[in-house]
Amino acid sequence: MTPGPGLHRTPLPKGFLASGANCGVRKYRPDIGVIISEVDAVAAGVFTLNECKAAPVQHCAKVLPADNVRAIFTNSGQANAATGAEGFKRNQEVINATAEALKCTPEQVLIASTGVIGVQMHTDKIIPALPDLVERAQEHAESFALAILTTDLVPKTVTTAVKLSQGEIRITGICKGSGMIHPNMATMLGYILTDVKISKDVAHTVLKAATDVSFNMISVDGDSSTNDCCFLMANGESGVELKNDQDYNAFKKAVTEVMVYLAKSIAADGEGATKLIEVAIKGSPEEQLAKTAARGVTLSPLIKTAIHGEDPNWGRILARLGAEKVPAAALAQMDLTLQGIKLFTNGEPATFNKDEVRTLLKSANVKIEIDLKSGPHTATAWGCDLSKKYVDINTDYS
CATH class of the missing domain: 3.60.70.12 (L-amino peptidase D-ALA esterase/amidase)
Structure with missing residues (x-):
């Protein structure tokens, strides 16, 4: 293309x-x-x-x-x-x-x-x-x-x-x-x-x-x-x-x-955006669940601001997945990877270098990968970070 x-x-x-x-x-x-x-x-x-x-x-x-x-x-x-x-x-x-x-x-x-x-x-x-x-x-x-x-x-x-x-x-x-x-x-x-x-x-x-x-x-x-x-x-x-x-x-x-x-x-090119966020979910028991969960992660203001601030706060992602009705059994065995670094594995926190992940989050492209290990379905969603400029743009729009 x-x-x-x-x-x-x-x-x-x-x-x-x-x-x-x-x-x-x-x-x-x-x-x-x-x-x-x-x-x-x-x-x-x-x-x-x-x-x-x-x-x-x-x-x-x-x-x-x-x-x-x-x-x-x-x-x-x-x-x-x-x-x-x-x-x-x-x-x-x-x-x-x-x-x-x-x-x-x-x-x-x-x-x-x-x-x-x-x-x-x-x-x-x-x-x-x-x-x-x-x-x-x-x-x-x-x-x-x-x-x-x-x-x-x-x-x-x-x-x-x-x-x-x-x-x-x-x-x-x-x-x-x-x-x-x-x-x-x-x-x-x-x-x-x-x-x-x-x-x-x-x-x-x-x-x-x-x-x-x-x-x-x-x-x-x-x-x-x-x-x-x-x-x-x-x-x-x-x-x-x-x-x-x-x-x-x-x-x-x-x-x-x-x-x-x-x-x-x-x-x-989202209003005020500095980073493109890609959320890839696999291992979902249902296709629609994979789609709604992936979109839910891109939508969360808490996650969007964390990405903007280059904060690898994986707890916000886990909480959003639960709010999107991902089954507890899937959450208890899932893997969560941010910028290629595993932050959560087999339902438990993983050991990782926070400074290394912060550095990787400076990229204009941020990828969140989630494996629910519960089925054959996948979905990918895209969003952006949330910056102070978003407020400025929408305050002055009309």
């Missing part, structure tokens, strides 16, 4: 274009973006489980999956959540105007929003800027990736080429997310684009499975957003189909790898 940004310019799959521009909602950076397929594309989506769903989320959840999508418009600055009937009206006005600029029908346009909750979309600024936004669309991801950022420090893109039995396809991923990250499908938006030829049912199945082990396994602050969504668009422009199980499995694996890469990039 080739990551962006930096010196890498992230190419889009065949038949896709993207653009970002400033329409005046934000002062200094792009605030609207569009992804365009030059032909009708299959599209699927997964969305927040928060009961307070933003207008764009409710719209897209009704129309997906579909096989005739031409574009996804996104604005940053206003989430268009908790905005009442007027919010739905403005949502549709932007969809209609985007369709007009693209010379397609409104039914072919998807929409996503990110920003402050309870603020109406500035349609007076957005709509006049749409023709120019469409006109400047190019075959790479960067301008769109910049346009969707809120408190993110860096844009997040990645691309990969996959050889299948009929030829090569490309998969490009773009996402944003830094705060209000605790997806159940953070503010998190994800876009997976590919030129493979698939059905909308396959797109939905692959997207859902990949989401469950990627975006649904990250947490920054435990707050699920009103606007979380992730889209998979496939326009078939490579001419390559999934002809057999080997092709299907290779495609699914590549989509999952792209989404895991993006999920980790969100966790690493």
